[in-house]
Amino acid sequence: MLTVTNLCCSYGQEEVVSGFSGEFHSGRITAIVGPNGAGKTTLLKGIGNLLSVRGTVSLYSENLLKIPRIQMARRVAYLSQFEAHNFDFTVEEMLYMGRYPHSVGASKDIRSSEIVLETLNDFDLYAMKDKYFSELSGGQKQRVLLARALVQEPKVLLLDEPTNHLDLKYQLELLGLVKKVAIERGIIVLAVLHDLNLALNFADEVLLMKSGRQIIKGSAPTLLEENHLAHTYDYDIPTYMKQSLAVWQC
Numbered sequence: 001m002l003t004v005t006n007l008c009c010s011y012g013q014e015e016v017v018s019g020f021s022g023e024f025h026s027g028r029i030t031a032i033v034g035p036n037g038a039g040k041t042t043l044l045k046g047i048g049n050l051l052s053v054r055g056t057v058s059l060y061s062e063n064l065l066k067i068p069r070i071q072m073a074r075r076v077a078y079l080s081q082f083e084a085h086n087f088d089f090t091v092e093e094m095l096y097m098g099r100y101p102h103s104v105g106a107s108k109d110i111r112s113s114e115i116v117l118e119t120l121n122d123f124d125l126y127a128m129k130d131k132y133f134s135e136l137s138g139g140q141k142q143r144v145l146l147a148r149a150l151v152q153e154p155k156v157l158l159l160d161e162p163t164n165h166l167d168l169k170y171q172l173e174l175l176g177l178v179k180k181v182a183i184e185r186g187i188i189v190l191a192v193l194h195d196l197n198l199a200l201n202f203a204d205e206v207l208l209m210k211s212g213r214q215i216i217k218g219s220a221p222t223l224l225e226e227n228h229l230a231h232t233y234d235y236d237i238p239t240y241m242k243q244s245l246a247v248w249q250c
């Protein structure tokens with residue numbers, strides 16, 4: 001279990017996330033949603049110890065904020081929303097990069113070869129393993145970046161808008177993969193998602209944020225109670241969703 005206690009995240013003097021506490025469980029996906037500027041990315045980076053933080057982030061009682069970066073990388077993988085997209089490395093080489101925290105200086109140890117092969121197959125990437133990353137489509141690139149994060153064998157996977165720029169088919173495919181792997185490998189997944197439909201359908205629970213604070217965290221029905229969404233987004237989202245669904249019924 002990942003336990004976050006009283007986490008405060010700042011950029012210089014400006015505190016953006018204030019006193020966040022919450023628990024996240026193995027094999028479960030939590031979607032982080034909320035309006036622009038709510039602090040979703042900042043919370044994710046804070047949990048990954050990627051910016052200035054106070055508080056504790058404990059993974060099975062070990063405070064992740066106190067361990068060396070290389071050990072952190074054996075436990076937590078972070079997929080940023082702004083990955084550079086033009087590497088001159090093959091797909092297979094990209095996956096081996098994900099093994100760096102486990103095998104510094106010995107990139108092709110037995111475990112690395114096993115997990116890279118297994119992940120190439122799981123992600124349907126084997127046939128393109130010798131292709132250059134820069135030659136792939138946006139959806140294929142995103143799949144490779146997710147695969148690279150997973151060969152790290154993390155206990156916690158932090159995803160910042162992983163479905164950005166993907167068409168609906170790729171969005172569903174990618175989140176389906178995340179769900180399958182999270183369950184099979186018992187990974188704790190936190191994913192910032194803008195699409196509320198995807199969040200409500202894919203995640204086991206949803207964390208709704210505004211102004212650096214949690215509004216509510218719970219299952220889809222909990223989120224839809226009491227008009228939390230309309231208040232948080234300052235827009236009648238449930239009514240809009242119902243009206244837009246009607247378009248598909250004719």
Ligand SMILES: Nc1ncnc2c1ncn2[C@@H]1O[C@H](COP(=O)(O)OP(=O)(O)OP(=O)(O)O)[C@@H](O)[C@H]1O
Pocket residue numbers: 011016034035036037038039040041042043
């Ligand atoms: N590097 C930075 N330096 C200073 N302030 C920042 C920095 N990054 C983000 N902020 C500020 O922190 C606040 C929260 O930003 P954050 O990116 O966490 O929000 P978000 O909920 O992920 O937004 P979005 O949905 O637009 O991606 C915003 O007011 C933003 O201007």
